[in-house]
Amino acid sequence: MIFDPDDMTPQGRYFLMIGAIVPRPIALVSTINADGKTNLAPFSFFNGLSSTPPILGVSVGTKRGKIKDTWRNAEETGEFVVNVVTESITDPMVQASADYPPEVSEFGAAGLTPIPSDLVAPPRVKESPVHFECRLEGIVELGDEEVTTGLLLGRIVRIHVDDEIIPDGTHIDPVRLKAVGRMGRHWYSRTRELFEKERPEV
Amino acid sequence: MIFDPDDMTPQGRYFLMIGAIVPRPIALVSTINADGKTNLAPFSFFNGLSSTPPILGVSVGTKRGKIKDTWRNAEETGEFVVNVVTESITDPMVQASADYPPEVSEFGAAGLTPIPSDLVAPPRVKESPVHFECRLEGIVELGDEEVTTGLLLGRIVRIHVDDEIIPDGTHIDPVRLKAVGRMGRHWYSRTRELFEKERPEV
Numbered sequence: 001m002i003f004d005p006d007d008m009t010p011q012g013r014y015f016l017m018i019g020a021i022v023p024r025p026i027a028l029v030s031t032i033n034a035d036g037k038t039n040l041a042p043f044s045f046f047n048g049l050s051s052t053p054p055i056l057g058v059s060v061g062t063k064r065g066k067i068k069d070t071w072r073n074a075e076e077t078g079e080f081v082v083n084v085v086t087e088s089i090t091d092p093m094v095q096a097s098a099d100y101p102p103e104v105s106e107f108g109a110a111g112l113t114p115i116p117s118d119l120v121a122p123p124r125v126k127e128s129p130v131h132f133e134c135r136l137e138g139i140v141e142l143g144d145e146e147v148t149t150g151l152l153l154g155r156i157v158r159i160h161v162d163d164e165i166i167p168d169g170t171h172i173d174p175v176r177l178k179a180v181g182r183m184g185r186h187w188y189s190r191t192r193e194l195f196e197k198e199r200p201e202v
Numbered sequence: 203m204i205f206d207p208d209d210m211t212p213q214g215r216y217f218l219m220i221g222a223i224v225p226r227p228i229a230l231v232s233t234i235n236a237d238g239k240t241n242l243a244p245f246s247f248f249n250g251l252s253s254t255p256p257i258l259g260v261s262v263g264t265k266r267g268k269i270k271d272t273w274r275n276a277e278e279t280g281e282f283v284v285n286v287v288t289e290s291i292t293d294p295m296v297q298a299s300a301d302y303p304p305e306v307s308e309f310g311a312a313g314l315t316p317i318p319s320d321l322v323a324p325p326r327v328k329e330s331p332v333h334f335e336c337r338l339e340g341i342v343e344l345g346d347e348e349v350t351t352g353l354l355l356g357r358i359v360r361i362h363v364d365d366e367i368i369p370d371g372t373h374i375d376p377v378r379l380k381a382v383g384r385m386g387r388h389w390y391s392r393t394r395e396l397f398e399k400e401r402p403e404v
Contacts, residue, residue, distance in 0.1 A: 001363045001371065002320070002360065002362055002363075003360070003361040003363065004360055005255075005256040005358050005359065005361065010253065010254045013253045013254060013256050014253040014254075015373055016361060016363070016374070017256065017358075018250070019368075019374030020286055020332045020361075020363070021249060021286070022376065023225040023381060023391070023393050024226075024249060024250075025224055025225060025226055044249075045249050045250050045251055046223075047223060047226060047247050047248065047249045047259075048219045048220070048223045049259075049261045049344060049353055050247070050350060050351035051212065051215045051216040051219050052215060053207075053344065053346050053350070054207040054215050056219075057249075057251075057259070059249070059250070059251045061252070084222055091399070094399045094400075094401065094402065095402060098404045099403075099404055118204070140342055140355075142251060142252045143255065148252060148255070149257075151342075156207050156219075157207065158204065158205070158206055159204070159207065159218060159222075160203070160204055160205075161205065161218070163203055166203060169203065170214065170218075171221055172218070172222055172386055174221070174224065174385045174389050174391070177222075177224070179224045181224070181225040181383055181391075183376045183393065183396065184373060184376060186398045186399055186400050186401070187376050187396050187397070188396065188397055188398070188399060189393040189394075190395035190397070191224060191383065191385065192395055193391060193394055194385065194390065194391050194392075195389070195390055195392070196387075196389055196390070197292065197293070197296045197390060198296075199299050199388070200296065200297060201300065201301075202300045202302050
């Protein structure tokens with residue numbers, strides 16, 4: 001089948017992209033607003049962009065024409081934290097994706113525990129085994145007539161890794177990490193069916 | 203354990219990011235240069251960025267201070283194709299990642315078949331079930347003293363989907379797609395251990 005994005009509905013384009021670009025890593029992003037209120041939300045248009053310098057990117061859309069709390073908070077304070085999503089926190093992560101009113105913190109609603117970060121104001125998620133403390137390096141705005149998406153560029157300033165998942169102190173063990181990837185629609189994938197392939201020499 | 207990126211080696215930062223930000227979707231990117239020579243290379247700092255407008259991002263680093271062929275070709279011609287990587291083409295995809303000299307096309311070396319695209323000049327990979335034909339919308343350059351990474355922003359102009367994997371014509375079936383995700387080091391993950399979670403109502 002052939003699809004021309006311009007001839008599709010926004011939802012049709014979205015379904016096709018999230019169904020084909022898989023599996024996606026999930027960033028559970030914590031932010032605070034200028035008043036110190038915390039927010040927590042998952043995003044899967046997320047990835048590392050560069051390791052030197054250490055930059056990651058989280059794409060945050062608009063909702064009914066307004067920028068989402070994560071984007072607004074990151075812009076207001078210049079800081080956010082990316083918490084890695086594993087099997088044991090998939091249910092609370094999904095819970096945090098619900099459309100809560102601004103006065104509700106997703107930490108409480110999802111039953112996740114905020115713990116202080118070292119170098120930035122937004123808290124980390126205690127139940128996640130990896131936290132990236134980030135300073136906002138810039139926002140790449142995307143959209144045609146109007147801006148519909150902000151790609152938040154996060155400069156990683158500190159990384160916390162649970163000792164249990166990094167036995168040699170250098171390489172995270174994927175078997176211990178048990179990360180969960182985002183697929184299309186309501187689907188997720190575990191990362192238990194691992195296999196190894198060496199990059200060949202020429 | 204706590205890691206400060208500024209105190210780490212480039213390789214140490216890289217290992218930590220690719221081990222923690224998982225599973226990553228894989229873009230097998232085809233390009234041509236100004237002389238019409240084809241290139242094919244896999245990237246996993248890759249994701250959708252926005253569905254309205256339809257934009258994806260592929261992060262391409264430098265190699266020994268020089269920009270890689272994919273970046274140079276995309277910049278020269280303004281076009282590239284993202285081919286989705288599935289179990290059946292994992293071996294050729296890994297083969298295409300080897301460090302071939304410029305005169306070798308990775309299509310031949312990997313045993314993959316180039317077929318013409320409809321709207322852009324770089325060919326598609328016949329053996330892949332999804333192709334995104336893209337026009338280069340811009341390049342976000344990252345780096346401190348010097349540019350070390352280019353995030354290629356691709357405007358999707360046409361999408362080809364194998365009929366077999368999209369039974370209802372709208373949603374790609376993840377069980378039929380059999381996508382493969384990139385993990386840390388030499389690790390990959392299949393996407394067979396799927397589970398479903400509905401986004402909750404508040």
